[in-house]
Amino acid sequence: MTTRELPDAETVQLLAHPEAANAILHGLRTITEDVQPTPSSSRSVVDVLTAVLRGNRRTRTDPRPDPLVLRDQVARQYVEDAPLRLLTMWGAVKHYVEPSEQGVDLAELWAGVRMAAICDAIGSVHGPGGETSVLVEDLGVWYQDGFGEPPEIADCVERSIASYVSSLRSLLAIIDPRLRPVTFLDVFGGCVDDYIEALERNTSLIERHLDGLQSGARAPDRDLLDAGWRGDLSSQTLDHYLGRVRSLHPGEPHRKQLERVSRFLGTVLLYEQYGWQQAASPNAIRLAFYKPPPAMPVHRLHGRVHVRGLPRSCCSTMMPPWTSCGCVVTEPDGRTRSHLESFRELAQTTANRSDVVAALTRDQLEMSFRVRWISRSTRVRSTGAPQ
Secondary structure, eight states: OOEOOOOOEEEOOEEEEEHHHHHHHHHHHHHHHHTTOOOOOTTTTTHHHHHHHHOOTBOOOSSSSHHHHHHHHHHHHHHTTSSSSEEEEEOOOTTTGGGOOOOOOOOHHHHHHHHHHHHHHHHHTTEEEEEEEEEEEEEHHHHHHTTSSHHHHHHHHHHHHHHHHHHHHHHHHHHOOOOOOOOOOHOOOGGGGGHHHHHHHHHHHHHHHHHHHTOOSSSHHHHHHHHHHHHHHHOOHHHHHHHHHHSSTTTTTHHHHHHHHHHHHHHHHHHHHHHHHHHHSOOOOESSSSOOTTOOOOOOOGTOBBBOSSSSTTTTTTOOOGGEEEEEEEEETSOOOEEEEEEEEEEHOSEEEEEEEEEEEEETOOOOOOEEEEEESSBTTTTBOOO
């Protein structure tokens, strides 16, 4: 076991098997190098900041933000002479894993370092720097997966949320204090039961609209619009979310899967009604670690930056950290690299798998988590590390 410092963060250290550590650190260094601003005497600070946030093919994916909309967002914050406020939505559980395995892995580490690197790049040209609010959907996940289920399932969902959110808070605090995890209940208080009536009302409106879609209706009905729904809700969007639900809950009846989609969209509507994003971080610039669903309203895309956890040079795959396994892969040629793996593909692979431990420390903070190590070769060392 060896100890190595994370790049550009002298107080943060990573402890892992040497070969795995080299692959992890290579990915981390690439992340921090990818977003360095390009100085230019002919460009204003606002233009440089806009370029930093827009990124490049290594750091982001399509759709690209509208440069004029993004520049306007930057300019409005820049005159405040305060940290540039960024915001991203985040799942409240690690999907596709057993409850006993809830917690962060390298996917969350890489995404966290990406956000910190963006804040650093902002700070290199804007004295107050940047800060990122990470909005963790505790209420939504519980309502979608736990509400109305038998007590043993509801309790399991509640424990899974608590375990994942706790580990995410610890990780982000170690990576950078400018990364601020914020749950819905952090902002508005109370408990989940306080919001059930509103969620059920929203879900009922969504269900009625989705039933209409399947019967040939096109536009959202008036009651849904009056409740605060913005934008389109098309058959294409419904098919997208049904596909996601089928991957999470295969074998469920169609009606149950449709109910899960309705609950998810009803929760999205609740966030709009309460103004969660604005309350957590006023007029923040949106980052997203996932691609938008089809037919997403254009007004929600123009200023949103779709960022990669790992740069394209390390991994061509883009998946949200909470739905993917951040791992180390050793190829048949012996090359070891950082990688994002689909849990569904991981469950079907015949490659050897073992675990090593990553331990992070910063000042008085410390935590450790498991790192999945996948080998495309056929032998496993007696030490437990794949070869």
